[in-house]
Amino acid sequence: MSRLWAWVDSRTGLGDLWREAAGEPVPGGARARYVFGSVLTFLFMQQVVLGILLATYYSPSASDAWASTAYLQDQVTGGWFLRGLHHHGSSAMVVVVVLHMIQVVIAGAYRAPREFNWWIGLALGGLVLAFALTGYLLPWDQKGYWATQVATGIMGSVPGGGGMQQVLQGGVEYGNLTLTRFYAVHVFVLPLALGGLLVAHIYLFRRHGVTPPATLSEHELRQKTQPFMPYQLFLDVLAMTVTGGVLVALTVATHGADLYAPADPSSNFVARPEWYFLFLFQLLKYFEGPLQIIGTVLIPGGVATFLMALPFVDRSPSRAVSSRRRVLLMVGTLMAGVVALTAIAAVEDAQNEGYQEGQEMARANASRARELALEGVLPEGGSAVWRNDPAYEATVTFSERCAVCHAVDGVGGDEAPDLGAFSTRAWLVGAIRTPRTAAYFGGTKGHTDMEAYDEAALPNDQLDAVVEYLVRLRDEPEVMPWDEALAAQGAKLWEEELECSGCHEVNAGEGGGAPNFAGRGSVEWIARVIRNSAGPDLYEDSAEMPSFEGKLTDAEIEALAAYVHGLGLE
C-alpha cells in the first residue's frame, strides 16, 4: 500500500498538497468562529450533489416541470427527502452566509489587505441569493410562479429593465423559455460562477490567512498558533456535522419542501417570496407610484454599495472592535433593519385574514392536485392535472353532450332549461312565473302545457309556499333544508287550490303526464332524467331530451348528475 502511495505521490505531488493544506498554521489557534467558510463549502458541495440527483427526474418545460416535480416528490423513493434537503439547504446557505459575514465584519477581515476577498465574498453571497431566486421558479407551482413574477416585474419596472426582463424570462410572458433559461442559469451558470469565485476566495484566504483577534499581540499569536489539522479541521467537521444534522431533522419534520398546485396564470395566488427575501418584499409596500424605485432598487442597491465600500468607509487605525464602533454600529443598524422588516412582514401576514384564507385554499388545492397527479398528468401541462378529476370529466361531458341544448349561466344552447342554478328556489320561482322563457322551457318543443302563473294567479306569498313544498319534496335536508310550516302551507295550496296536481304527481312512481315531483332535483332524480327523460313518471311523450342510457356509462351519468346538482348548490 505504501509503495502504491509513494508511486502515486511521486507522479502527482498529492502528498505535498495535503501537507500544505493540512499543515497551514492558524495564528492564535483554532476557533469556532472560523468554521463558517468551511460549512458553506460543504453546503455548496451538498447542493451540487442533490441538484444533480434532482436533475435526473426534473424536466424543465412548461408542460413537464410541475408534473415531474410532483412525480419526484410523491412517487420516487427518497424524492421528497432529497428535494427537501436541497430546498432547506438553500435556506441554510443564506443563514451561514450571514453568519460568515457578521464574523468577518466583527473581526475586521474586510480591511486591508483583504479587500478583494471581501468583494469576492459579497459576490458569492449575491450568487447564493440568485440561486434561491432561480430555483424557486423551477417547480412551476403557484408559489414559485407568482413570487417570481414579482421579481422579474421589478426588473422590468426600472428604466431600461424591460429588455433585460424579456431576455431573462425568454419573452414578454412566462412560458417554456422562462423555464429553460432559469434552469440553465440555475444549474450551469451559477454553479460555475460560484465554483470559480470560491476557488479565488479560498486562494486569497490562504494567501492572507485567518484574521486573528486584534487583542492578541504578535508574540501571543505566534505562541498559540496551531496547524489546521487536526485542530481547526476538527471544529470544521463538527460544524458541518451539526449543520447536516439540523438539515436532515428539518427536512424530516417538514416532510421536505412545499409543492403547490400547478402554475395557473388566471388565478390569484397570495404570492410570498422565500422567508429570507421577506424584508425586500416588505420594502415594496412603502413606496408608492413613481417612488417605488426607492424600494425596489435604490435602497437595496445603496446597501450593496455601502457593503462594497466598507473597506474604505472604515478609516479606523486598528482592527480592534473598540476602535471601529462607528462602522460596526452602521452594519448593526442595517442588520436590525432587515430583521425588523422581516418581522413586520411576518406579523402582517399572520394578522391578515385574506392571506390566511388564501394560504388555506392554496394548500387544499395543492394536496388535491398532487393526489390527482398520482394517476399521471396529461402532456398539455401541469394544469391538465385537473382533468383527472371526475368532476372535471363531467364538465367536459356536459360541454360535449349537453351544452348544445342546455346553457349554464347563459353560456350554451337555449333549447332546454339553463342549468346554471338548477332547482334552487330562485330557479323554481322562475320556472313557475316564466316557464316559456329561454332560460326555462321556452326553447323546448313540446313543453307547451305548463302555464305561466303570474301574480294574479299566484300571489308571491303563495308562490314562496309552493316553492318551499317543492324543496320538501326534493327531500335533501342536508343540502337544501326547508321551512316546515311554509312547506305545509304550500302542500295545502297544492292539494286544495292550485291545478298543479292535475299533471304533476308527488307520490314516487306515479305518472301524470308531467314529471313526478317526488325527489325532484336530487342527484338520483337528475340521473334518471339523463338516463331516460321519457320515463312514465318523467316527461313521457313530451320528452325532447335524448336518452343517454347506454350512450354514457353509469359512472359518467352519475358524475354528470352530481355536476348539474352541484350547479344549484351555491
Added chain:
Amino acid sequence: MGAGLAGTVLAPATGLVLFPLHEDVTSGGEEFVMVGDRAQFGVVPRRVEIFADRKDAWNRVTRVRIGAAFVAVKGGTLSAFSTVCPHLGCGIDFDEESSCFKCPCHRSSFDLEGAVTEGPAPRGLDALEIEDRDGSIAVMYQRFRQGVAQKELLG
C-alpha cells in the same frame, strides 16, 4: 485570429440569448374571447377566466386558461379589467365588502373604475377591450408592462 474564433461563437450566441427580444416566443389570445352572456354581468364585477389557444415556443395547446378579467356592466356601459396587478403582476381580488379591488401582495387597492386608491401601484387597473355581440360578451385579453406609470402593451 483568436478574436475571430471567439466571434464565430459569440455572435450566434448573442443572437440566441437575445432571440426573445425580437421574436414573439409566446402567442395566443390576440382575439376577442367570449366570456358569457350580458345578463350574467351587473354592477358588481364578476371574475371570468379567459380561455384561448396558445403557442408557447415549440408547444401548441388548445383552450387553456391564459388569464382572467373582471367584467361589469354599469349604466349600460361595459367594462373589463385585467386581474394582473399593474404594480408587479400579482393576481387581484375583488373585495365585495369594501367594493374595491385589492392586491394580496403589496396592498394596492383600486376602486370600481380601476383607479388606485391605496398602495404602491403606479397606475390604475388595466382596462381590456370589451364588446357586446348580440348579448354575448367578448373580451380581448392583453398583458401590459408592470411597475410603470404608463399602460404599455407587451408583445
